Amino acid sequence: MSIGSSLAEARRSAGLTVAELSAHTRIREALIHAIERDDFSQCGGDFYARGHVRNIAKAVGLDPETVVHEYDESHGGVPLPVRAASVFQADTPIKIRESRSPNWTMAMVVALAIVVVFAVVRAMGGGGETPTADVRPGLPSPSAPLGAPEGPRKPASMAAGKVNDLVILQVKAKRSSWLDVKDMNGKKLFSGTLEAGKTSVWRADKGMKVTFSDGGAVSLQVNGKNLGTPGRRGQVLNRFYGVPASEPR
Missing domain, CATH: 1.10.260.40 (lambda repressor-like DNA-binding domains)
Incomplete structure (x- = not known):
């Protein structure tokens, strides 16, 4: 292939x-x-x-x-890697005129070369980065919006609101893994890479649909219940976690 x-x-x-x-x-x-x-x-x-x-x-x-x-x-x-020094090396030596008047043409050429090299180095160092989950330790702010990624929090039985309809999904990454989280209405709660060792939490009414790029790379808790890993190493999975939270589909 x-x-x-x-x-x-x-x-x-x-x-x-x-x-x-x-x-x-x-x-x-x-x-x-x-x-x-x-x-x-x-x-x-x-x-x-x-x-x-x-x-x-x-x-x-x-x-x-x-x-x-x-x-x-x-x-x-x-x-082969490109050496930045080769960009500055002149094919022939530059002769210094006896006159003290500045050579503006040469100055413009050197300035243009510096701009080009700066752009190349910047492109080599920072293009196309993959978005990662913004995971912050500790408890979330009471004003955090529904479905926003949060640190570990109290079980659902201690949360305010409709406890029976609220699903709280906690995902801990054993190694870096990409996942996609949506609520029951199809609204995207998160899509990106969860870095190794990080933990993130999402909340949604009635349930969530989750796509895992590596079923063996993460461990789950749903409404405080430990569900372990959703699948095998390298297995791509689509899962639904709803009420009751102990029965993913």
């Missing part, structure tokens, strides 16, 4: 549309369609293609390093 086919199949298994994957990775939908057809000509070169492949693989639950290695194997190996 080709790289594009593998990414497309993993996206569908994760229950993601191209539009949702585009919003998650900040990669244009047209470019995602092209990559899934193994057309990397729109990426702007191997360096950017490798970055897009890495971000997409991570978002759909595949091992990014394995997929990038497969890309390198099929496109002539790992590209």
Whole structure:
């Protein structure tokens, strides 16, 4: 199976549309369609293609390093790094005129070279980051909106409101894992990567629908009841947690 086919199949298994994957990775939908057809000509070169492949693989639950290695194997190996010093090295030495008047043309060329190198270094260091869950330890503020990610809190039996209709889902990541959480009306409560060792909590009336990219990477508590891991390592799952909370579907 080709790289594009593998990414497309993993996206569908994760229950993601191209539009949702585009919003998650900040990669244009047209470019995602092209990559899934193994057309990397729109990426702007191997360096950017490798970055897009890495971000997409991570978002759909595949091992990014394995997929990038497969890309390198099929496109002539790992590209050689570009040394920033080579950008500044002149082909011929610059002769200093005896006149003390400034050489404005040369100054403009040097300034332009500095701007170009700064843009390249910035693009190499920070493009295409995957959104992660903003998890903060401790109890949530009483004014926190329904469905917002929170730190660990008291069991549902001690919460205010309709206890019988409220479902509280606590997810702890044993290793970094992508998941998608929606309430019963389809409203998205969270979509992104929960980092290893972090815990996040969501609340919703009557229940929640959750997509796990790795069923063995997280452990769950629903309304204070420990449900353990929802599946096996690397297994993509779609689960519903409702009332009673002890019976996920």
